[in-house]
Amino acid sequence: MKKAFITGITGQDGSYLAELLLGKGYEVHGLIRRSSTFNTDRIDHLYKDFHDPQARLYLHYGDLSVSGQMTDLLYEINPDEIYHLGAQSHVRVSFDMPEYTGDVTGLGTLRLLEAIRRTGIKARFYQASSSEMFGAAPPPQCEDTPFQPQSPYAAAKVYAYYIARNYRQAYNLFACNGILFNHESPRRGETFVTRKITRGATQIKLGLRDKLYLGNLEAKRDWGFAGDYVEAMWMMLQQDKADDFVIATGETHSVREFAEKVFALLDLDYQKHVEIDPRYFRPTEVDILLGDASKARRSLNWEPKVGFDELIGMMTSADLELAQREKTLLDAGYACNLNPHLG
Incomplete structure (x- = not known):
C-alpha cells in the first residue's frame, strides 16, 4: 500500500486530494496545526466514507515553521509521496502579514525539502505553486513565462518554486511544481x-x-474546479521524470x-x-491570469472536466x-x- 503525506490537508485542495488518494487505496497522513483542530469539517466525512481497512487516514500535529518537526514526522511516516499544499494562501492577507507569509509559504517549503534530504527517504514531492507568481506577465502564461510577482504571497511562492527545482537538481529529488491557476469549489474558503x-x-x-x-x-x-486540479497533482507524481506543469482551463x-x-x-x-x-x-x-496547460494535456493526458x-x-x-x-x-x-x- 502506498503512503502519502499531505500538508494543508484541512484546506480545499487537501480535502479533495485526500479523497482521491483514499479512493485509490492509499494510506494518507495529513499535517494539521493545533489551531486547525476545530477546522476539520472538509475532511470529517472521510472517516465515515472510507471503511476499507486498506484505505487509512491519519492526522499528525505539526507546523511548517518548525524544522525539527518535519524531519521527525517524515522519518516516522516514510511516505512514498508528499503533497505540499500548506501555506498562508490568501493574497490580500499577505500584504498585512508579509513576514508570516514568507516564513510559512516560502521557508516552510525549504524546511520540508530539507527534511526529505536529511532523512534520506525516497518520497516523490509535489510543490503547490501558484499562477499568482506570473503577476504582471502578459497572458497567456505557460511554464516558460517569466515570473513577475505582485504580492508577498506570490514572491514567497516564487521562492518555493525555485527551491524545489534546486533540490531536484542538487540532490536528485523527485520534485515537481504544479503551477495551478485559480481553482474553486463549494469547499473554498469564504474569504476568497x-x-x-x-x-x-x-x-x-x-x-x-x-x-x-x-x-x-x-x-x-482562469477558474477551474479543485477536484479536477488535485487529479493533476497526483498525475505529476506518477511520471517517470519530475517536471513542472501549468494547470489551467485556458x-x-x-x-x-x-x-x-x-x-x-x-x-x-x-x-x-x-x-x-x-x-x-x-x-x-x-x-x-490566463493559463496555457498544453504541456499538461500533452504529457499528463490531463484536461479539466468541469466548465x-x-x-x-x-x-x-x-x-x-x-x-x-x-x-x-x-x-x-x-x-x-x-x-x-x-x-
Missing part, C-alpha cells in the same frame, strides 16, 4: 472572492442580508462576470446588491442549501454570522 460571492448572493436571495461588498470587479482569472472571466452569473442563477440583479469597498483592492493588482458555468452552478447550489439552513436557525432564534464585509 468566488465563495464570497456565492455565499453573499444566496444569503441575499433568502433575505438574510441586502448588500455584498467586493473589490476589483475587473480582475480576470479561459478567463472577470470577477464582475462571475458575480453577474451567480446572481442571475438566483434571479437577482447583481448591480442592485454589489457595492465596491476600496479596502479589498490590493496595493499592486494582478489584472489578468465555468457548471462550477458556478455547483457552488451556488451548495451555498443556497447552506443559506437555507442558516435561515432556519435564524428563524428558530439562533444567531449566525452574516457580515457582508467578511473577507
Whole structure:
C-alpha cells in the first residue's frame, strides 16, 4: 500500500486530494496545526466514507515553521509521496502579514525539502505553486513565462518554486511544481472572492442580508474546479521524470462576470446588491491570469472536466442549501454570522 503525506490537508485542495488518494487505496497522513483542530469539517466525512481497512487516514500535529518537526514526522511516516499544499494562501492577507507569509509559504517549503534530504527517504514531492507568481506577465502564461510577482504571497511562492527545482537538481529529488491557476469549489474558503460571492448572493436571495461588498470587479482569472486540479497533482507524481506543469482551463472571466452569473442563477440583479469597498483592492493588482496547460494535456493526458458555468452552478447550489439552513436557525432564534464585509 502506498503512503502519502499531505500538508494543508484541512484546506480545499487537501480535502479533495485526500479523497482521491483514499479512493485509490492509499494510506494518507495529513499535517494539521493545533489551531486547525476545530477546522476539520472538509475532511470529517472521510472517516465515515472510507471503511476499507486498506484505505487509512491519519492526522499528525505539526507546523511548517518548525524544522525539527518535519524531519521527525517524515522519518516516522516514510511516505512514498508528499503533497505540499500548506501555506498562508490568501493574497490580500499577505500584504498585512508579509513576514508570516514568507516564513510559512516560502521557508516552510525549504524546511520540508530539507527534511526529505536529511532523512534520506525516497518520497516523490509535489510543490503547490501558484499562477499568482506570473503577476504582471502578459497572458497567456505557460511554464516558460517569466515570473513577475505582485504580492508577498506570490514572491514567497516564487521562492518555493525555485527551491524545489534546486533540490531536484542538487540532490536528485523527485520534485515537481504544479503551477495551478485559480481553482474553486463549494469547499473554498469564504474569504476568497468566488465563495464570497456565492455565499453573499444566496444569503441575499433568502433575505438574510441586502448588500455584498467586493473589490476589483475587473480582475480576470482562469477558474477551474479543485477536484479536477488535485487529479493533476497526483498525475505529476506518477511520471517517470519530475517536471513542472501549468494547470489551467485556458479561459478567463472577470470577477464582475462571475458575480453577474451567480446572481442571475438566483434571479437577482447583481448591480442592485454589489457595492465596491476600496479596502479589498490590493496595493499592486494582478489584472489578468490566463493559463496555457498544453504541456499538461500533452504529457499528463490531463484536461479539466468541469466548465465555468457548471462550477458556478455547483457552488451556488451548495451555498443556497447552506443559506437555507442558516435561515432556519435564524428563524428558530439562533444567531449566525452574516457580515457582508467578511473577507
